[in-house]
Amino acid sequence: MRIAVIGTGYVGLVAGACFAGAGQDVTCVDMEPGRVAALRRGEMPLYEPGLEALVRRNHEAGRLRFTTDLPAAVAASQVVFIAVGTPMGASGGADLQYVLTAAGQIGRALRHYTVVVDKSTVPVGTADRVHAVIAQHTEHAFDVVSNPEFLKEGAALDDFLRPDRVIVGTRSERARQLMRELYAPFVGDGRALLFMDPRSAELTKYAANAMLATRISFMNDVATLCERVDADVEQVRQGMGLDPRIGSGFLQPGIGYGGSCFPKDVRALMATAHDVGLELDLLKAVEATNARQKRSLLTKALRHYGDLSQRTFAVWGLSFKPRTDDMREAPSVEIIEGLLTRGARVQCHDPVARDAARRCFADRVSYASTCYDAAEGADGLFLATEWSDFRHPDLRRLWRLMRQPVIFDGRNALDPEEARAAGFTYFGIGRG
Numbered sequence: 261m262r263i264a265v266i267g268t269g270y271v272g273l274v275a276g277a278c279f280a281g282a283g284q285d286v287t288c289v290d291m292e293p294g295r296v297a298a299l300r301r302g303e304m305p306l307y308e309p310g311l312e313a314l315v316r317r318n319h320e321a322g323r324l325r326f327t328t329d330l331p332a333a334v335a336a337s338q339v340v341f342i343a344v345g346t347p348m349g350a351s352g353g354a355d356l357q358y359v360l361t362a363a364g365q366i367g368r369a370l371r372h373y374t375v376v377v378d379k380s381t382v383p384v385g386t387a388d389r390v391h392a393v394i395a396q397h398t399e400h401a402f403d404v405v406s407n408p409e410f411l412k413e414g415a416a417l418d419d420f421l422r423p424d425r426v427i428v429g430t431r432s433e434r435a436r437q438l439m440r441e442l443y444a445p446f447v448g449d450g451r452a453l454l455f456m457d458p459r460s461a462e463l464t465k466y467a468a469n470a471m472l473a474t475r476i477s478f479m480n481d482v483a484t485l486c487e488r489v490d491a492d493v494e495q496v497r498q499g500m501g502l503d504p505r506i507g508s509g510f511l512q513p514g515i516g517y518g519g520s521c522f523p524k525d526v527r528a529l530m531a532t533a534h535d536v537g538l539e540l541d542l543l544k545a546v547e548a549t550n551a552r553q554k555r556s557l558l559t560k561a562l563r564h565y566g567d568l569s570q571r572t573f574a575v576w577g578l579s580f581k582p583r584t585d586d587m588r589e590a591p592s593v594e595i596i597e598g599l600l601t602r603g604a605r606v607q608c609h610d611p612v613a614r615d616a617a618r619r620c621f622a623d624r625v626s627y628a629s630t631c632y633d634a635a636e637g638a639d640g641l642f643l644a645t646e647w648s649d650f651r652h653p654d655l656r657r658l659w660r661l662m663r664q665p666v667i668f669d670g671r672n673a674l675d676p677e678e679a680r681a682a683g684f685t686y687f688g689i690g691r692g
């Protein structure tokens with residue numbers, strides 16, 4: 261099947277490469293010529309484990325092409341995916357300008373019956389709006405399908421190739437057949453392929469993300485309570501997670517959720533509800549807890565040192581989570597900005613997010629090529645992202661390198677007893 265994917269971000273590039281890997285003939289479109297030229301040379305615009313090899317293999321085999329020529333790609337395709345950004349708008353709702361612009365471009369380019377699939381995360385009713393925009397520009401028959409994406413950065417290929425579910429929102433039997441064919445290689449016996457109406461599909465995506473964000477904020481509240489009553493949230497978490505009704509996933513307390521999805525999607529769901537006269541107070545609390553949690557390590561540091569000016573701090577981990585270089589809404593940014601505002605110096609290290617960090621902080625911080633270099637002469641160490649490299653540091657070496665052996669572990673990645681035995685003052689999340 262010939263398909264076009266509009267947008268070569270985390271979602272579009274992964275979807276395009278995975279469909280090509282399954283034997284489809286894929287053209288990925290992006291409006292940024294530099295990005296397309298780089299992709300043609302085999303250079304990835306983002307870090308995602310396994311993606312570079314998959315893209316190269318399929319590009320070389322001629323099944324995966326890159327272009328800025330949207331009209332040609334659309335005209336030649338039976339199925340067109342929209343995978344462009346839907347950032348937070350000024351009022352909190354999703355900004356649909358990229359989706360609706362792409363819809364107009366698709367409408368002008370259609371040459372025959374086409375299934376237009378919205379893979380971007382969009383508010384309820386967007387499939388209808390996309391349909392209306394396309395219809396303004398074409399006489400050809402088409403269907404608009406809602407097919408939200410659930411992949412996680414850092415595990416994107418696995419999530420796409422072995423999804424726990426694929427949601428397809430459509431009322432068209434013709435579109436349903438094409439989508440069934442396209443996803444057949446990834447959904448085994450087909451039970452993971454769930455058809456529903458487009459509005460329910462659109463809402464499922466936001467509801468899932470809001471639920472996951474709620475679990476995280478709930479655990480962060482439990483962690484704060486643990487600190488006040490001298491309990492250990494890691495033990496509480498294990499005890500809770502063994503209840504199958506609760507499950508152990510997404511219960512890890514930390515310094516708040518970040519990334520390009522949870523913050524904006526929680527806000528967008530609240531905006532959707534507000535527009536129909538419903539206030540989602542639970543999500544307001546989820547956001548408030550997350551904001552407090554992102555400040556929590558800084559609060560502990562201020563309490564410990566009093567004054568942070570003229571001190572030097574190491575920050576380990578800059579991306580919003582391990583296995584990605586994405587720094588959108590990363591808790592590390594709030595920590596670093598808080599330290600800099602208070603007159604401290606920052607030496608940071610991240611295994612892959614150095615370029616992203618340079619775009620964010622320029623020369624306001626220094627960038628170390630190893631975590632030990634970052635710790636040299638530091639008055640304290642903030643562990644902001646739980647990269648596996650950071651989980652078992654050489655504590656003796658670290659102790660010798662630092663001016664003051666103090667650790668603020670924002671991910672409970674280290675063993676507090678080991679750290680204390682090695683002479684560190686240790687602050688974690690929800691543990692004494």
Ligand SMILES: NC(=O)c1ccc[n+]([C@@H]2O[C@H](COP(=O)([O-])OP(=O)(O)OC[C@H]3O[C@@H](n4cnc5c(N)ncnc54)[C@H](O)[C@@H]3O)[C@@H](O)[C@H]2O)c1
Nearest residue numbers: 267268269270271290291343344345346358362380381409
């Ligand atoms: N990042 C994730 O992990 C993830 C997971 C699931 C769903 N989503 C959702 O998927 C959507 C895309 O997210 P992303 O992180 O991949 O986005 P992104 O911002 O990384 O990439 C979007 C790309 O689309 C391109 N683009 C925009 N308009 C275009 C047009 N008219 N023609 C051609 N190219 C165009 C941009 O140049 C950019 O390269 C969002 O709605 C997001 O919420 C993201």
Ligand SMILES: O=c1ccn([C@@H]2O[C@H](COP(=O)(O)OP(=O)(O)O[C@H]3O[C@H](CO)[C@@H](O)[C@H](O)[C@H]3O)[C@@H](O)[C@H]2O)c(=O)[nH]1
Nearest residue numbers: 409410411412413510511512514516517518519521580581
């Ligand atoms: O127990 C946990 C799990 C996650 N996080 C944090 O939550 C954020 C999001 O993590 P994760 O969900 O793993 O990454 P994303 O790539 O943002 O993926 C989420 O957002 C995507 C975009 O919508 C969805 O497709 C995914 O299903 C959804 O998990 C990160 O800051 C994590 O550190 C925690 O604090 N505790």
